[in-house]
Amino acid sequence: MLIDLGAAGTFTGGGRVQRVAVDGGVDAATFQLHTDRLDLHAIHGAVNATRIAGDIALGSTGKTQTLTVNLAQTGLRLEAQATLADALLRLKQARLTAGKGSINVSAEASLKDQQPFKANASLARFDPSALGALPAADLNGELNAGGKLLPAWQVAADFKLAASRLLGQPLSGAGKLQADATRLSGVDAKLALGQNTLDLRGGFGAPAERLVWRVDAHQLSAIGSGLQGALAANGVASGTYAAPRSTFEADAKGLGLVQGQGAGKRPAPDSALGSVLHAAGEVWLAGAPGKPGKHGELTVSGSAQRVNPAAFGPYTAGSINADFSGSARLAADWRAVLDLKLQPSTLSGAALSGYAKLAADHTRIDSADIDLHLGANSLQAKGGFGSARDRLDWKVDAPQLNALGAGFGGVLRGTGSLTGSMAQPALAFSMDGANLRLFTEHQIKSIKASASIGTGFGGADPLTSDVELAGYVSPGLSIDKARFQSSGTRAAHTLQLSGSNPQFDALIKVRGGSSGAGATARTAPGGSIADDSVWTGTIETLQNKGRYAFTLQAPATLRIAGAAGGGAAGLAKPEQLSLSSAVIKLPDGSIRIDTLDKNGPRWRSKGSAAGVPVSYLAQLSELWRDNVVSDLTLGAAWALDLQAAPASAAAATLPPPATAGAPAKGTATAPAAAARSATPAIASIEGMLRIYREAGDITVTSGDKPIALGLRQFELRADAAAGALRTQLTLDGTRAGVARIDATAQLQNGRVANSSPLALTGSVNMPSIAWLAPLSGVFGLELDGALKVSATGSGTIADPVLNGDISGDRLLVNWAEQGIKLRNGQLQARLAGDQLNLQKLSFDGEQGRAQAEGWVKLANTEATMQLKLVADKLLVLARPDRTLAVTGQATLVRDQKHFQLDGKVKADRARIELGSENGPTISSDVVVLGRGKPPGKVAAVQAMPLNVDLEADLGQDFHLKGKGLDADLSGTVHLRIFDRRPPRVIGSIRVDNGTYKAYGQNLSIERGVLNFTGAYDNPGLNILAVRKRPEGEQLSETNVEAGVQVRGTALAPQAKLVSTPSVPDSDKLSWLVLGHGIADAGGNEMALLGTAAGALFGGTGGGIAGKLGLDELGVTQAAGSSQAKGLENTVVTVGKRLSSRAYLSFEQGAGTATSLVKLRYKLNPRITLQFQTGTNNALDVLYTWAFD
Helix, strand or coil, X not given: CEEECHHHEEEEEEEEEECCCCCCCCCEEEEEEEEEEECHHHCCCCECCCCEEEEEEXXXXXXXXXXXXXXXXXXXXXXXXXXXXXCEEEEEEEEEEECCEEEEEEEEEECCCCCEEEEXXXXXXXCHHHCECCCCEEEEEEEEEEEECCCCCEEEEEEEEEEEEXXXXXXEEEEEEEEECCCEEEEEEXXXXXXXXXXXXXXXXXXXXXXXXXXXXXXXXXXXXXXXXXXXXXXXXXXXXXXXXXXXXEEEEEEEECECCHHHXXXXXXXXXXXXXXXXXXXXXXXXXXCCCCCEEEEEEEEEEEECHHHHCCCCCEEEEEEEEEEEEECCCCEEEEEEEEEEEEECCEEEEEEEEEEXXXXXEEEEEEEEEECCEEEEEEEEXXXXXXXXXXXXXXXXXXXXXXXXXXXXEEEEEEEECCCCEEEEEEEEEEEEEECCCEEEEEEEEEEEECCCCHHHCEEEEEEEEEEEXXXXXXXXXXXXXXXXXXXCEEEEEEEECCCCEEEEEEEEEECCCCCCEEEECCEEEEHHHEEEEEEEEEEECCCXXXXXXXXXXXXXXXXXXXXXXXXXXXXXXXXXXXEEECCCCEEEEEEEEEECCEEEEEEEEEEEEHHHHCCCCHHHHHHEEECCEEEEEEEEEEEECCHHHHHHCCCCCCCCCCCCCCCCCHHHHHHHHHCCCEEEEEEEEEEEEEECCEEECCCCCCEECCEEEEEEEEEEECCEEEEEEEEEECCCEEEEEEEEEECECCECCCCCEEEXXXXXXXXXXXXXXXXXXXXXXXXXXXXXXXXXXXXECCCEEEEEEEEEEEEEEEEHHHCEEEEEEEEEEEEEECXXXXXXXXXXXXXXXXXEEEEEEEECCEEEEEEEEEEEEEEEEEECCEEEEEEEEEEEEECCCCEEEEEXXXXXXXEEECCCCCCCCCCCCCCCCCCCCCXXXXXCCCCCCEEEEEEEECCCCEEEEECCEEEEEEEEEEEEECCCCCXXXXXXXXXXXXXXEECCEEEEEEEEEEEEEEECCXXXXXXXXXXXXXXXXXXXXXXXXXXXXXXXXXXXXXXXXEEECCCCHHHHHHHHHCCCCHHHCCHHHHHHHHHHHHHHHHCCCCHHHHHHCCCEEEEEECCCCCCCCCHHHEEEEEEEECCCCEEEEEEEECCCCCEEEEEEEECCCCEEEEEEEECCCEEEEEECCCCC
């Protein structure tokens, strides 16, 4: 036997029957069912996905029958044992274990006499959330029940909850009751959740019985995390099972809703805490006295004080006070009466007052009397609507719409009246608005409207209107201007709608009319159709002069029919629709609609298209416009027949519920039934759609060289028949290659659903992939080589199972800009279910070789992978200024949480030359012809984290040149990145030999070490660079070898001048920059020396001066001595700004015993005082005059 539960799984099994006597009964029987995978989520969406396995066994020996159930998976188990013997049914044990909790049930029932029964159930640490999307809890308790089934059922039950928790709150309770087929009695129950309690006392069902109930919810947040406030309610329930009723009285304080989700949750404003609501009344669930029927009735009265709408969501803040009363019939033929009187209130800071009285039912508004005022704005309505004698007059005067809140603004005024019936309304109104802002997102610069529609004269009713709008803006649409006009009568009228913006300039004009009242009704499949609900006419004009230009070639006949009695309003939901022989001309090509018919739930359409340029269809694609030139034209044909099932019919198609004791038949389809009940059904769809190439080709232009695909054939065809959709794609081009795909999906309710079974075959044979390179968006990238794919597919749309092979030959990747040149590529991969096995991917560089292998798996929309990458002396960069050959291996792993890259790489050879920062660059707003527009900024997306554990060895042949450096480097660094934290680097990089160019001199790097001990941007520095003297010269005080030594870290460097032999710092600087002592420095050389000192001691980044906390540290010449030589006119200056007005400096002569201390103080922007003491004492008044 096979029991197929669809996506939920299957049960398989069998059994045997033993009978000793040929004419006797069954002496023994056994039957067993087994499942390897039972998914409860497919049966009920609120339950977790499961993979339950186990057995169900049935047995019979003599007069005893047994049932044993043993089903389990990790963290979930169901065990049960039951027997039937001597007319006594015993459930010895049924135990459900979920996580750390369990439910235990035992029971027994006699099948004799009055059929007495008893049962016991207990819960221990049971958490419903362990089963699925249910509230988290820790439930502990016991339930006992006993009674009989004949002659009429009776039961007595009691329960007790031990210390438990629900929704994060303590839960306790106990209770008891007795019940039979007519009444409840002896009810005594109490439940407590946090600070909230529910009490029930009394009986229900007999004429004199009363069930008193009371709710004290002092902590509404314990019931729902989105609730705030407190509620107290009580009442008395009476009546019968068939006609229950209850009085109620409720008081609520501080009601509000928590806004936002997760970490963004925020409580309602404090102003909500003072609100008070009171309501009292009575509810009948089966008709009030004197109003019998199977419907509910409600009467209520009460008051509201200090209610703030902002407490319930993103609404306008206010303080509303009101008294209200009303009644309602709760049924399809509903009726409601409301009397609301506002007491002095405010909304958005404006005074709110008025009243509203309304009586209405499902057919008409009996009476309305509304007069509301908000600041300077007012709304009045009075009268009735729905019958011939009714008239509803209304007036809006809103000069300050911003009183409604921040999302509103502008001026709106209008008056009008509404008469007639729901089926044949008559409306007359005029309205003007300016600078409107509605619901924040919608803005209208101006609107002017007037209309006179219907006056009760049937076909002669006037139908005139004029609505003009300008400057409409919303997030998805902007319209510069739009206008709707109608003229004529209901029987013969003209409707015209136009609108324009920079993208379109559209116009539609129709002429026709609806039949007069009182015409004969006719029958249609979707219901009866009355002539007063039929509109017949022609579409005279349909055109757009903007993008996607088109025009209707000739007037087309249109007929629309609504349901009987629906009148003009029924045309909005037509039962019948017919459009025929409509030809839409495009700038090139045309679309012909032969028929478009709706008859009840059935839609049919047939048509064709010819000569449609593919560039016309792709106008809105910026990617297409920037990268493709095409003269490809398409043709199309379609013939579709769709039968939509009404909701009632859809429900009727569901399988009926199983009946106790009925034999199982067919295949269980619970998941499919659930899906059908959850979505509107389409009974069937039949027909075809075909799109095909007529002529022309596509040329990809975004690369260095335009590439034409050489299309010979393109065809896409879809056929729907017998509950299946078959799609076929054929592509053939000299450069594009040949691709054929044939896929069939089983339709569910006329749709392709995630669970639709799939069958697929496909093949791709591209002799060259060169045409894909321009589509990558990488300028200068070249691709080539052959690619073949052959695959078959099964499974479902959401979970396809693909099998096949992918191979590539002579693959080439060239990216000259980056020096990447890979050739002779080979690809071998295999699709196996949800996994792609990369068996081989290899490339040859100009030198060396690279290869990769591994797998990529896609399951439940989550991708996992494991790839191994190997390089052997691979020349990965080959540019004149950038050459790099590497050897090493790495692994890239992706799981559900992160990427992990591990590996070791060694540079076999490297020649890296860094570009100069002084060269010209292209401004960001310059577009280079052929490269398209620069990419715009893309919002940052929180990507899956990349963890890195990579060791890099610079090898023995790594040369770096640029930024003044020309050196051979060596060393090893270990890079680690974990969980989006800043990179950590361990290791060192050394300068084996090299020079550094500074001040026009090549400094020899005697020692150069960068030691990384953690932070990637703050290595330890140990650098010594000197200006070497000519080889063979003896070093002395007149032949000094000077240099710079840098220690510390990159963020806190410590630099100082050094020399052999040691001389004063001014001499060290002179020997370093000029090549001789400062005593021999001339005037021009002193200027150079000062510049060098500034760069070294106080340049970009602060230098030594910054580290010492100084604002100035340098060497200059004394004023008036620009042509002097030697130390006698050389001055070392140290300065510090004391405040925005005061600056203190010290000057010391390098060759003479001269010194000065200066203090400058700025009195105002023009006058500065300078105090000077030392070799010379002075007081100067400096006057500054600035002019252009």
